[in-house]
Amino acid sequence: MSDNDVTPGDAAFRQPRWEQAGTAELKQLAESRxxxxYEAAEQLCRSAFREGPEGLSAARAVGRIADALADTRSRDCARFAVAIVELLLPLGPERRAESNRVGRSVAETLVKSQQLRDLEVLFGELPERLDDPAVEVRACVLGELAMIGAGRGRPALDAYAERLRELGHPLARLPRTRLDVEHRFGVRVRGLGSVKTPDQLRSRFPEIPPTDSGAAVGRTAVESHDAERAATVAEPFTVSGWSREPEARFFALPGPLDPDDFNIAFVKELPLDCLEGEGTRRGGALTCHTTPDxxxxELFAAAHNGGVNGQGQGAEYARLHAWNSLYALMGLPDDIPFPEAVRHAADCRWLRFMAFTDWFHHDTADVAFAVLDPSGTRVTVLAATDTDADARV
Structure with missing residues (x-):
């Protein structure tokens, strides 16, 4: 590449040139100039504010430049990457998803690639309000650092995190380090993908046999409706674009349910959309015991990996959506401290279940849980399914 190819005033430096630049090419420039x-990204940001394909293409080109800078270990590169995000974040609603994606991607890359001392200098000035574009990317960086247990005890980072809590930033309510119950977040084990068959479910979790007494108690369950809580339970799936609206339902029982009766016979008696027509297709429904972690x-993975009709969230927001959902599953208010929520989760009884109905696809991903509260009188059910079958058709 000649010097003329990378001169800001040259025609080759304009938007079409940068849409075609490869990752290695951007990385080389990030290391050398x-x-x-940054000047190229600054010019492209002006086009990113335009409506239509041209603006979206420019926003994506800006994002690639910001990622290249974030991935280059240098205090200047870290500073330039954050400055680019600050320019891009004020985009209007039609570009909000793209600007958020860029900001979260840059935060993740910064934490993976930069030294902590070079990130710390980004937090020297405390924010006055949340709508400042400089705030969001730094909140995401703090969230990414929390995922690896880094940053606590550094005065600038601690002061910034405290200010975010004072201002009410949603990420600020999360612990500054990963809890034990979160130990599987982002960990992929070879051969352990999504559960699609009964044999896969049985091989990973202990199956619970059905009981006639479980079915009898299931018929006494009374549903309670709470649209706001249901939306929060479903949050990890809806924000990431799973192909079908999840089902979240809440039931009360006249008396405590024997834990042994919390099984598929009980669940099948609940008026669930996901079980409608159960028994008419080949394959039997079953329940297995599982744990809060x-x-x-699964809630974190749903939000982080994304559905076939959407895209994944940054780890820090996937973590937030997962905790919001878990709290709602247990019916806990937001102000309950996390350690107390973990203890409460351990006192609940958790099931995974699987069925063969028109609701489930047994294709890309199916998730179905039921939780019995410690009193044994309240049950929450969550079922979600994702598939690209319609797209293939």
Whole structure:
């Protein structure tokens, strides 16, 4: 590449040139001339505010430049990457998803690639309000640092995190380090993908046999409706674009349910859309016992990985959506401290279940949980399914 190819005033430096630039090319420029790469992004940001394909293409090109700078270990590159995000975040609603994606991607890359001392200098000035574009990307960086247990004890980072709590930033309510119950977040084990068959479910979790007494109690369950709580339970799936609206339902029982009766016979008596027509298709429904760490990991993975009709969230927001959902599953108010919520989760009884109905696809991903509260009188059910079958058709 000649010097003329990377001169800001040259025609080759304009938007079409940067849409075609490869990752290696951007990385090379980030290492050798980060200032010029920042100037290119600054010019492209003007086009990113336009409506239509041209504006979206420019926003994506800006995002690639910001990622390249964030991935280059240098205090200047870190500073330029954050400055680019600050320019891009004020985009209007039609570009909000793209600007948020860029900000979260840059935050993740910064934490993976930069030294902590070079990130710390980004937090020297405390924010006055949340709508400042400089705030969001720094909140995401703090969220990413929390995922790896870094940053606590650094005065600038601690002061910034405290200010975010004072201002009410949603990420600020999360712990500054990963809890034990979150140990599986982002961990992929070879051969352990989504559960699609009964044999897969049985191989990972202990199956619970049905009981006639469980079915009898299931018929006494009374549903309670709470649209706001249901939306929060479903949050990890809806924000990431799973192909079908999840089902979240709440039931009360006249008396405590024997834990042994919390099984598929009980669940099948509940008026669930996901079980409608159960028994008419080949394959039997079943329940298995599971644990809170499995449940919250599935919630995190749903938000982080994204559905076939959407895109994944940054780890810090996937973590927030997972905790919001878990709290709602247990019916806990937001002000309950996290350690207390973890203890409450351990006192609940958690099930995974699987059925063969028109609701489930057994294709890309199916998730179905039921939770019995410690009193044994309240049950929450969550079922979600994702598929690209319609797209293939």
């Amino acid at each position: 980060p200032e010029e790469l 499995d449940v919250i990991n």
